Amino acid sequence: MSKTVLLLAVGLLSLSWTTTACGDRALAATSQSAATRRTVTGQAVCLVCYARNHANTGNDHDDGRMCALACIKWEGNPVGVVAEDGTVYQLAGEVVANNNAKVIPFIARRVSVTGEVSQKDGMTMLTAREIQQAR
Numbered sequence: 851m852s853k854t855v856l857l858l859a860v861g862l863l864s865l866s867w868t869t870t871a872c873g874d875r876a877l878a879a880t881s882q883s884a885a886t887r888r889t890v891t892g893q894a895v896c897l898v899c900y901a902r903n904h905a906n907t908g909n910d911h912d913d914g915r916m917c918a919l920a921c922i923k924w925e926g927n928p929v930g931v932v933a934e935d936g937t938v939y940q941l942a943g944e945v946v947a948n949n950n951a952k953v954i955p956f957i958a959r960r961v962s963v964t965g966e967v968s969q970k971d972g973m974t975m976l977t978a979r980e981i982q983q984a985r
Contacts, residue, residue: 885966885967885968885977886966886967886968887964887965887966887967888964888965888966888967888976889962889963889964890931890933890937890939890962890963890964890965890967890976891933891934891960891961891962891963891984892931892932892933892934892939892960892961892984893931893932893958893959893960893961894929894930894931894953894956894957894958894959894960894961894981895918895929895930895931895932895957895958896918896921896922896927896928896929896930896957897927897928897929897930897938897940898921898925898927898928899917899918899921899927900930900932900938918957918958919954919957919958922950922953922954922957923949923950923954926949926950928940928941928946929941929946929950929953929957931961931963931976937974938974939963939967939974939975939976940973940974940975940976941953941963941975941976941977941978941981942975942976942977942978943965943977943978943979944978944979944980945963945965945978945979945980945981952980952981953981956981956982956983959983960983960984961981961982961983961984962981962982962983962984962985963976963978963980963981963982964978964980965977965978965979966978
C-alpha cells in the first residue's frame, strides 16, 4: 500500500510541475506577443526620484542634473522615460546594460527611445538597444 501512495504522490507532483511549467511558458508567450514596437519621446529620469516627487525631471531634479546622474550611475537606480503624454516607461535591455552606461549622457534631457513596450509587475517597460537626444 505504501508503494501505491508513493507512486500516486510522485504522479501528482509530476503533473503539478508539468502544468505549472506549461502555464509559465504560455504566460511568457502571451507577454511577448503583447509587446509592441514603439518610439517614445520624453524626459529621461531616475525612477526612484520621480516616484518620490514628479517634479524630479530635467534640471528640476532635486539638486539638479548631477543628483539624477548620481542616482543612476552610482546607486544604480532604474532609469525611465516620462513620455510627453505622461506615461512612465522603465527602460530595460541593452540600453541600461553596464550600469546604465548608454543612458548616463541623456539623464534629465529630452530623449527618443525605440523598443518593445510591455507590462511587467504593473510597470510599463520599454526594452531597447539605443537612446538618442530628441529633436
